[in-house]
Amino acid sequence: MVWVSASTSHAHPFPSAERSVTVRCVSISPREPNHSIRFDEERKWEEKNTKMASRKAISIILRREASKAVIEKKKGPNNSKKLLPRTVLESLHERITALRWESALQVFQLLRQQLWYKPNVGIYVKLIVMLGKCKQPEKAHQLFQDMISEGCVLNHQVYTALLSAYSRSGRFDAAFTLLQGMKSSHNSLPDVHTYSILIKSFLQVFAFDKVKSLLSDMRRQGITPNTITYNTLIDAYGKAKMFVEMEATLIEMLGEDDCKPDSWTMNSTLRAFGGNGQIEMMENCYDKFQSSGIEPNIRTFNILLDSYGKTGNYKKMSAVMEFMHKYHYSWTIVTYNVVIDAFGKAGDLKQMEYLFRLMQSERIKPSCVTLCSLVRAYGRAGKADKIGGLLRFIENSDIRLDIVFFNCLVDAYGRMEKFAEMKGVLELMEKKGFKPDKITYRTMVKAYRISGMTSHVKEVHGLVESVGEAQVVLNKPDF
Structure with a gap:
């Protein structure tokens, strides 16, 4: 087996250019007696300004910290309507980014109470998108109604955000109703982004017939799919092992003048073939994408490594590792895993x-x-x-830790017939705040059955039906 050391203490591939700095020295003539006086005056004036600026900066920081304390308590004093705009907006942005929807809505209500508040469509859109990601379509709809009551001008971005919230939660009827309303409006017509969101939601539930209907509807509206649309389709068809549809979509994409494949297209295609063990096809696609000018990235190499590893092709896997080492590709946690x-x-x-x-x-x-x-x-x-x-x-x-780790422990000890340690895993799970699931007990039953421990099989088998359904776990790494 070929192995290449993956030491990461490399020199940067692009050495920094040498920079020459010229320092000009100016001598002070002794014939200028007032120069030192002017210098002292300027220095004192500069120090005074620095101290004033410092005190002002400290004052602003203290005011912002006090405002944040009010926001965290969510019940301010009488001056809670006079908080600093930057502080409230920063706090709101932090919560939206972290998908802390309940806290974000509380901060938004505080924002609306401020004396300086004016309705902002952009903030509403960000909140509705966040609520969609958090599967809170009712809350998103309420914000939509608040926008109308505050006199906001509703554009296609607002409608698309609400449509996304509906479709992410599986409320496709509401999403379709909204889409029909957009198509009959004048200033909120759906665009390729609107359709791409709906298509992605249907692909996630494997509703491929609905996807074909949406693509036909797009063409009737004169909307051409973009790179994101095609990439979404290629990725979904590949994961579903619908290789004929995937290749047809790729060919259609190549036929578009303003829609060129990118690294995402390449990675989705490689993952589809490589994950299915079609190594030769994967390698052919890799060569074709590269020859067309698409450069690989760290995700590309992770896919290649995973595909070669799963098929036991360790020589080629080591060759990829050598290439990454040679061209200074930094390994990620996915690479190591x-x-x-x-x-x-x-x-x-x-x-x-x-x-x-x-x-x-x-x-x-x-x-x-x-x-x-x-x-x-x-x-x-x-x-x-x-x-x-x-x-x-x-x-x-x-x-x-998670339940999958503990189930791996149970399986490992069961394989080695270390039954005391296997039962000890259940105690460890309880200590860490986890409860066994169906996979846990079924793994134990399998281990006992292989060793002919019939009484233990009956004892544990009765527990299988008493627990919840096992968690669905994706075996593929997140590239």
Whole structure:
């Protein structure tokens, strides 16, 4: 097996240019006796201005901090209607970005109480988009009504934001009603962005017939799909393994004059073929995209590594790693997770552990995906002591665990017939605030059944129906 060390202490590929700085020295003539006096006066004046500016800056900072304290308490004193505009808007932006919709709406209500407040369409759109992402269509509709009551001019961006909120929550009837209303209006006509949002929502629920209907409707309206629309279709068809439709969409995209494929197009295509084990097709597509001028990025290489690793092509995987090392592509947590999992499945624990140490030395925090790969590898290799060491590492870290990790632990101990440790995982789960799911108990039943422990099988089998449904987990890394 070929292995290339992934040391990241590289020189930058573009060395910084040398800069020459010329310093001009001016001598002070002793024939100018008043120069030192003027210099002192200027220095004192400058110091005075600096102190005044400093006090002013401190005053502004203190006022902003006081305003933020009022916002956090959400119940201000009588002057809560005189908060600094910048402070309130910053607080609102922070909450919108973090998708803290309840807190964002509270800050927005505080904003509307200010003496300086004027309705702003842009702020409303951002709030409605946020509520759509948080699956709060009713709240989004309420804000839409508030806009109307405040006399805001409704444009296609407002309607598109509300349509997005409906479609994200699966309220397609409401979304279609809104779309029909937009089509009959004069200043809020739907555009390619409006249709692309609806198409993406239908693709997420595999309603491909609805997608075809929307594409036909777009053409009747004289709206041409853009790169984002095509990329969304290609990605969805690839994930659904609908390769005929994916290729047809790609060909149609290539036929458009103003719609060129980009790195997202390439990555979606490579992931579709590579994830399905069609390595030769993936490589052919990679060559064609590159020859057309589309440059690979870190996601491209992560997809290649994952595809080669899953098919056991470690030589090509190492070649990709060498290329990344040579051209200074910085590894991400996804890169590390992909290669750690690949070497773990190959039983190469030495390289797997080396990568895990390298990951930490690069200050990249391991995730639950990383830990699961390690546990699975140790379980297959019968290394119970290694799992114990990993658990001690976790105890001294702040890594957020999930139910999938504990199920991996149960499976690993069950494989090694370490039944006491397997039952101990249930106690560890309780300690960490997790409850077993169906996968947990089914994994235990499988382990007991393989070892012929019939009484234990009956004991645990009765617990399977008493717990909630198992969580759906995506095995593919988030590229």
